[in-house]
Amino acid sequence: MHPFAYVAPSTVEEAVAVLDEHGDRARPLAGGTDLLVKARANVWELDAVVDVKNIPELMNLEVGKNGLSIGAGVPCYQVYENDQVADEYPGIIDGTSIIGGIQIQSRAGLGGNLCNAAPSGDGIPALIAHSAVARIAGPNGTREVAVEEFCTGPSRTVIEPGELLVSIEVPKPAANSGAAYTRFIPRNEMDIAVAGVGVYVVLDNSGNNFESARIALASVGPIPILANEAGDSLSGKPVNDETIAAAAKLARNAASPITDMRGTIEQRKHLIEVLTDRMIKQAVERAKG
Amino acid sequence: MTTSSPSKVHVTTTINGQEHELLVPPYMSLLDTLRELIGLTGTKEGCLDGNCGACTVSVNGRIVDSCLVLGPEVDGKTVDTVEGMATTDGLHPLQQAFLEEAALQCGICTPGFLVAAKGLLDNEPSPSEGRIRHWLAGNLCRCTGYDKIVRAVQKASS
Numbered sequence: 001m002h003p004f005a006y007v008a009p010s011t012v013e014e015a016v017a018v019l020d021e022h023g024d025r026a027r028p029l030a031g032g033t034d035l036l037v038k039a040r041a042n043v044w045e046l047d048a049v050v051d052v053k054n055i056p057e058l059m060n061l062e063v064g065k066n067g068l069s070i071g072a073g074v075p076c077y078q079v080y081e082n083d084q085v086a087d088e089y090p091g092i093i094d095g096t097s098i099i100g101g102i103q104i105q106s107r108a109g110l111g112g113n114l115c116n117a118a119p120s121g122d123g124i125p126a127l128i129a130h131s132a133v134a135r136i137a138g139p140n141g142t143r144e145v146a147v148e149e150f151c152t153g154p155s156r157t158v159i160e161p162g163e164l165l166v167s168i169e170v171p172k173p174a175a176n177s178g179a180a181y182t183r184f185i186p187r188n189e190m191d192i193a194v195a196g197v198g199v200y201v202v203l204d205n206s207g208n209n210f211e212s213a214r215i216a217l218a219s220v221g222p223i224p225i226l227a228n229e230a231g232d233s234l235s236g237k238p239v240n241d242e243t244i245a246a247a248a249k250l251a252r253n254a255a256s257p258i259t260d261m262r263g264t265i266e267q268r269k270h271l272i273e274v275l276t277d278r279m280i281k282q283a284v285e286r287a288k289g
Numbered sequence: 290m291t292t293s294s295p296s297k298v299h300v301t302t303t304i305n306g307q308e309h310e311l312l313v314p315p316y317m318s319l320l321d322t323l324r325e326l327i328g329l330t331g332t333k334e335g336c337l338d339g340n341c342g343a344c345t346v347s348v349n350g351r352i353v354d355s356c357l358v359l360g361p362e363v364d365g366k367t368v369d370t371v372e373g374m375a376t377t378d379g380l381h382p383l384q385q386a387f388l389e390e391a392a393l394q395c396g397i398c399t400p401g402f403l404v405a406a407k408g409l410l411d412n413e414p415s416p417s418e419g420r421i422r423h424w425l426a427g428n429l430c431r432c433t434g435y436d437k438i439v440r441a442v443q444k445a446s447s
Contacts, residue, residue, distance in 0.1 A: 005295035006315030006361045029359070036318070036357050037338045047295075049315070051362060077351070101427020102405070104339055106351040107358070189426040190340070 001040045008051040012058070012137045012166060015050050020139045020162035022048045028164055030058070030073040031107030033100065034116040050164075057166055058111070063088060068170040072111030076100075076123075079110065089170065090286055091126040091179025091198060098122050098183065101190050111165050117151040118192075120219040124151070125198025126181040128216035128226050132170040138163035148216070151223040176203040176211075178286030180279045183218065184271045193219045194263040195271035197251065199279040203239065203287045210234040213283075215247070215276060220255035220268050227254035230276065244280045251276040298361040304329070305373030313360035319353075320344045322360035323370060331371040331400045335429070342428030345401035346370045352408040354427075371400035374407065383407055383445040392441035394432035402428050406442045414447045421446075 009015045019026050026048040029035055038044045052058045058073035063084040070079065079085055080097040092110075099108055099122050113123035114134065124147065132147045139162050147168065151157055159165060173179070183196035196218030202211040213234040217225040230250035237243040257268035297312040304327065313322055323329045323346070335343030337356045344355040347369040374381035383406050386392070393399045402425065409416055409424045416424065421442050422435070430438060 001316055003294050003314070004316050006298055006359060008361070029362075032357050032359065032362075033339050033354075036359070039316075040337060049359070051359075053362075100339065101342070102408070102424055103342055103345055103352050103354045103427045104357075106348075106353045189423065 002042065002045045002047075004039070004046040005048045006051065007048060008054045010054045010056075012055055012164065015052060015055060015164055016137055016139055016162060018048055018050050019164055023161040026050060028052050028072075028115075030112045031075055031104075031109055033104050033108040034112060052164070060167070061085070065172065067172045068092075070110055070168045070170070072115075072165040072167055073109060074111070075107055075109045076105040077102075080105075088173060089126075089130070089179065091129060091181050091200060091283070092123075092170070094181040095122045095124070095126045095196075095198065098189065110168055114147065114150055114168065115157060115159065115165055117153070117155050117157045117223070119151075119154060119221060119223055120183075120193040120196065121224065122181070122183055122193060122196060122218065124224040125196055125216035125218050126179060126200075127168060127170065127198075128224060129179055129181075129198040129200035129214045130170045130173070131200075131214065132168050134168055135166045136163050137166050142166070144169075148224070148226040153222050173200075174202045174211075176205065176207065176287050177201060178203075178283040178289070180282035180286060182275055182279055182282075184275060192262065195219050195255075195257070195268045195275060197272060197275040197279045199276070199283045201234070201280060201283040201287055203284065207288050208239055210237050210239060210243070213247070213280070215251050215280075217251060217255055217272055217276075219262075220257040220272055225254055225256075227251045227276075230254055234280070239284055244277055247280060248273045248276040298364070300361055300364045302363045302366055302368055304368045305370060311360070315359070315361055317360045318356050319346065319348075319358040319360050319363055319368070320355040322363075323355065323368070326360070329370055329372050332404075333397050333400055335397065335401075340429065341398070341401075342405060342425075343398050343401040345404045345428065347404055347408055350408075350411070352405050369404070371403050374403060381407070383410070383442065386441040386445040387438070390437050390441035390444060392433060392437040398428060398430045398432075402430065402438055406445070410442070410446055416442075416446060418443065
């Protein structure tokens with residue numbers, strides 16, 4: 001591992017200044033569960049690591065009347081142990097509670113999951129389904145990027161050298177809405193998704209019709225995929241097996257997986273169809289609950 | 290590019306109830322800090338990438354993989370390792386149960402399992418078998434097949 005300096009600033013401005021000074025030879029440290037693995041494997045050669053856990057904005061977790069704000073350094077366990085988050089954002093809990101094991105969840109968080117930009121990141125699809133936005137600070141101020149546009153390739157994001165993910169902002173769920181995420185893995189836990197699906201649905205007041213839906217897919221492309229056609233196909237349609245099956249088929253078509261050690265193209269496409277069907281139904285159930 | 294070694298970080302931390310003041314290289318893991326700077330070699334190095342849990346320690350009451358924590362990060366924090374489990378009165382109930390249930394063979398994974406299991410029982414004194422298995426999913430054992438470990442944790446739970 002290349003010897004790097006350790007700095008732990010207490011403001012976003014100081015963190016950005018250090019990141020800006022070192023360019024791509026500095027990285028923010030939140031949970032470290034990806035960063036230290038990559039630094040040790042010399043995937044990244046770093047001169048400085050910027051521990052963000054002393055910056056209040058990055059450690060803030062808040063359920064407000066306009067939505068949920070998740071600081072980029074907040075570890076998974078704080079998200080899934082928060083009753084308000086569990087109550088209003090169960091789909092986000094679904095993903096957050098299956099990232100790694102208990103030790104990893106003490107440190108890793110949704111901010112890091114997003115910045116690591118693995119197509120399989122279990123935290124990302126539910127955020128996309130919820131229309132979450134990433135708030136990014138940089139030397140020239142703050143900007144916002146929709147989560148579905150945040151990842152640009154495996155391990156690549158819109159974050160420029162000198163920039164820092166500050167928080168993820170999730171809008172308040174609509175009335176009669178529900179969300180869910182699941183993945184397929186051949187083990188019980190501690191594994192990487194062969195395929196994953198996150199769904200957010202809004203029903204009308206009767207609960208018999210979809211008003212809108214957003215469906216996001218993991219591990220079936222170079223980045224997490226927002227399956228627009230699949231989600232849009234449900235708008236205005238009745239809630240029944242046929243409309244849900246049709247949307248699941250469209251989600252399958254939106255998947256462009258590769259064959260690797262975890263699964264084949266055909267298996268992954270099949271999984272997306274099955275999991276989308278199940279997650280729409282689960283999201284509907286939660287919307288009615 | 291920096292060619293000289295970055296300066297060491299002054300760290301004050303409480304390990305197994307005892308305060309330590311250390312100068313830690315900024316890139317040194319908590320695992321190496323414990324083993325090499327303090328001489329607490331009970332915590333084991335396994336995979337070095339967060340899969341095996343052999344290096345599990347508790348930081349401020351939460352279990353973590355110490356290979357994925359930097360030494361400087363525990364400044365002002367409380368660290369508990371396997372060395373802190375037994376007292377002058379004897380072994381911790383989990384350690385005793387591991388012995389009685391033969392829950393170890395080669396022993397490399399054992400300190401991690403003990404610290405992880407303690408992290409569970411400290412907060413949930415009577416977990417179900419399913420809960421124990423889920424909690425310990427981040428700890429790998431290549432000898433026992435897990436059944437004896439789970440039985441030992443059940444025995445130590447109230």
